[in-house]
Each structure stands twice: as C-alpha cells, then as structure tokens.
Amino acid sequence: MAGALRRLAQAYIYQGQFALARHHAVESLALNNEVHDQRGTAASIVVLSTLLAPQEEWSALAQMLGAADALLAQAQTSLLPAEQIDYARIRQRCINQFEGFATAHELGRTRMAPNQTPPYDLNWIRQFFSAQF
Numbered sequence: 001m002a003g004a005l006r007r008l009a010q011a012y013i014y015q016g017q018f019a020l021a022r023h024h025a026v027e028s029l030a031l032n033n034e035v036h037d038q039r040g041t042a043a044s045i046v047v048l049s050t051l052l053a054p055q056e057e058w059s060a061l062a063q064m065l066g067a068a069d070a071l072l073a074q075a076q077t078s079l080l081p082a083e084q085i086d087y088a089r090i091r092q093r094c095i096n097q098f099e100g101f102a103t104a105h106e107l108g109r110t111r112m113a114p115n116q117t118p119p120y121d122l123n124w125i126r127q128f129f130s131a132q133f
Helices: 002-015 018-034 038-050 058-075 081-097 101-112 123-129
Strands: none
Touching (some): 002 038, 002 081, 018 038, 038 058, 058 081, 058 123
C-alpha cells in the first residue's frame, strides 16, 4: 500500500498537483515507518523532498536527502529505480543551486543518527511542510 501511495505521489508531482502529491507522500512515509520499511521510508523522504524544489527550499531538501542516505546506509540497501532517478535529479539540482549542500546534507544524516531502529522519529521533517500539513 505504501509503495502504491508513493507512486501515486510521484504521478501527481509530474502532473503539477502538489497538494495531492504531498498528501500521498506523507501517507506513504507514515505507513513505511509504521511497518519498519527502511528503504520505503527513505524513498518516501526522497519523494517528499522533491516537493521542496519549486519553493527553492534547498537547505531542507539537502537535509531530507541526507536523512534518506542515512536510512539506506543503515539498511545496507539502495533506492528502487523510480526513486533513484528522482534522487539523482533533485540532488544534482540542489548541489547546483545551493552552496551549502554538503553541510545541510550532513545535518540530515546526523538527525537520523539517534534513530537506530524503526519506527523513526521523523517529526523534524514536518517543519519543512508546516504550512502544508
């Protein structure tokens, strides 16, 4: 179910329907976290991070990519191809637009450090979408 919601969110992003995309991505994130799916949680974070690019929220976006990277490293896995394409595209765009990418990315990794086992405390991500949640 969480994967289907994530794919739906990606489809809405490509259609420019960001409110619907956000809704489904948040739902996917919550479900993945609830069932302790580290790769799914990371993938949902990546999908949510793409919603920050139109607002040029580069620091928040880099932090979220850092969090996703931390989860993937902990799980010793990688993203599935659909999310990997989005990840690579949005990461490169963020690097090109934001001089502080490396610092913000590391902050995102550090924020996940206390989260050694799921479910993870992801409330800090909500601050980036406070006007939207």
